Amino acid sequence: MKRQNQSESTGNNSASGGFFISVFLLVAFLVLPANAAHSASSYVVTETVETLEYEIFEPAPLQASASSSFGNAVAQYGPFQVVAPDMVVMTGTVDSYTPAVFRQMLNRYPGITRIEMLDCDGSVDEEANLELARMIRRAGISTHVPANGSVRSGAVELFLAGVQRTAHPNAEFIVHSWMDEDGREANDYPASDPVHAEYLDYYQEMGVSAPTARAFYALTNSVPFSDQLRLSRNDMARFQLVH
Template sequence: MLRRLALPALCALLACQPASAREVSTRTWVEDGVTWTETTTVEVFEPGSERIVGLTRADVQGVASFGPFEVLDGTRAALVAETDSYSPADFQKMLRAHPGIRVLEMPDCPGTVDDFANLRLGRMIRAQGIATHVPEHGSVRSGAVELFLAGATRSAAPDASFVVHAWLDEDGREPDDFAANDPVNRAYVDYYREMGLPADKAAAFYALTNSVPHEDVLMLGTGDLQKFAALN
């Protein structure tokens, strides 16, 4: 079920918003007996390359929130928003508070605004032996696909969708602007190998993600992804 779409068309379907990372700070003070609270939101420059499709946070309410993660219960968490440079630390905080988490559900995952941090997060998921699962009608897009592949075991509903496209760095360059064996390209193939994909499948999957430019997307079904990575 390979389908190529222009990114604006998919964004219209997903009600996309501009990609950005935000740092929120709050300060409280007392003046003339009145307590004041000020909240400041700052746009944060992310040094890593960007791969993201849609920014609306998934409508999932857990028992606790840690950045893009919602804790669902003692053994399950959900990724419900884009990842950024703070996400590895958010993940660590979540596991310290809820060490029993064994499954990361991915109902609606738009991607990342920092690929470097995203790959680091994927390695952390794998190191913890956490499984990844895409439920019915789930959508895993762009950089979030790397996190799905990080699962110690991976499963997805038959109607799950996966969206891939080329990354874009802060200078507007894409994978084809570098040699195939350049470290920036090798980093992704090496990551797929670490996540258990055979060498030929890892190279083929990376080539598939780069077969469409950043401004377009390629939609894959569960069966399509299963040609490259083992699913339960």
């Protein structure tokens, strides 16, 4: 009221003063509302954001000299070298990541129908090895061991996954007993132990008859884990494991 009375008593000056007061209030309104709003009603909004992590596998770059008797490789996924739209060459070891790498390879090259098992020394993860084997079978892929090819230890189970299994006359297959994480081997378990069923069931799943599966399983376990038993293509044929 005091300010309003002063404005009324000043005539023209009151209009001028009112103008400046209005401008001042407008500037104050434009400059101060953010701080004023905070002071009048202050609150904090929190938001929880879920972070998802994915492992992305990229094909390893190949050196210009990377080649084999099958020709130049165009891409490599773990132990697999893609040498043609329908064929890969396998060398090396299966580990925990190999099934995921194999899946990525099939997504990129869906026409693969044949795996040439050139130099395969088994696995460091038997569960991953059997998972990979079943993936090979579901994809309808054949396995072949070429001339001078070597398939050893758990890679023999991988060979059996092929819908068609073939081998060159001088191919070799190396078998021995399995050993678990406690250092116990197959023969340390009684014949009735369910641990043996995992392998026997797998052989039959791959089309091997029950009697043949038991005979071949017994042969592999007749050799300690630290030793090796070399089988030829003809030996494998006697067990009807090559076509």
